[in-house]
Amino acid sequence: MNVVAIANQKGGVGKTTTAISLSAALAELGQRVLLLDLDPQANATSGLGVEPDSEGSMYYPLIGEAKIQEKVIPTRIENLSLVPSGMDLAGVEIELARSDDHLTRLRKLLTNLKRGKKYDYCILDTPPSLGVLMTTSLAAADEVIIPLQCEWFGLEGLAKIVHVIEQIRESGAAPKLKLEGILMTMFDGRTNLSRQVVEEVSNYFPDQLYQSVIPRTIRIGEAPSHGKTIFEHDSSGIGAQAYRSAAQEFLIRHSNVGGPIA
Ligand code: ADP
Ligand code: MG
Numbered sequence: 234m235n236v237v238a239i240a241n242q243k244g245g246v247g248k249t250t251t252a253i254s255l256s257a258a259l260a261e262l263g264q265r266v267l268l269l270d271l272d273p274q275a276n277a278t279s280g281l282g283v284e285p286d287s288e289g290s291m292y293y294p295l296i297g298e299a300k301i302q303e304k305v306i307p308t309r310i311e312n313l314s315l316v317p318s319g320m321d322l323a324g325v326e327i328e329l330a331r332s333d334d335h336l337t338r339l340r341k342l343l344t345n346l347k348r349g350k351k352y353d354y355c356i357l358d359t360p361p362s363l364g365v366l367m368t369t370s371l372a373a374a375d376e377v378i379i380p381l382q383c384e385w386f387g388l389e390g391l392a393k394i395v396h397v398i399e400q401i402r403e404s405g406a407a408p409k410l411k412l413e414g415i416l417m418t419m420f421d422g423r424t425n426l427s428r429q430v431v432e433e434v435s436n437y438f439p440d441q442l443y444q445s446v447i448p449r450t451i452r453i454g455e456a457p458s459h460g461k462t463i464f465e466h467d468s469s470g471i472g473a474q475a476y477r478s479a480a481q482e483f484l485i486r487h488s489n490v491g492g493p494i495a
Contacts, residue, residue, distance in 0.1 A: 238374035244361030247418030252358035258480030260312035270318035282460025287319030339373035372406035376413035
């Protein structure tokens, strides 16, 4: 099981949309996927049409009073399971900050889960801040995908998150944490700006940049309000195609390194 954090400390860049869409597309391609919603705002949870659930969230596992396994629920989508989020999860920041091992809490929980070999990928949707939930998520991950908006101010944030990934690596909590990819989101083909931003990222991160680029579409934007994935809401549209293509690219990149680590 590979643990993949979808992270960027900026809000509104497409983290949750990417976490849901990548998870659903991988599941559609036959991978067994567990999506952990680690954002107290619970957008990944409601985006999948599931009621946010404080009792059922990562709160109790993170404070050491439950196993993740107890919180996993199935979704409508075959091969895709979810640990929902709820408002309580906000309180975990304070509780964890008090403990010495907050950085490695989630990593330890996931090590147990890896032993069960029930999932090929565990995708983490993270909150938009550099708080404890974000850092414990990064420290729990094998790899990070950064969704990046095709806007100039998106680039400002990129240096910052790359630096945080280095810090987590150096802390010793996750020495092998890898920046797996940068996925450009909300691409607007009508503007030169979008193209320039993609160009700029490819200069600095040629190996990390995904060839698949996610367009800004009305359909992607409206899917969560129906509690549906883009594949359920507009299966043949360009947004769904782009996320399918990103998932295929993800799998090709992983088969090059020997497939998912069991
Ligand atoms: P984050 O998790 O980084 O805060 P979201 O995935 O929630 O970002 O996206 C922010 C908002 O933009 C949401 O309302 C979402 O539906 C919308 N959105 C995300 N990606 C796209 C896209 N490619 N096209 C149109 N709207 C999008
Ligand atoms: Mg989000």
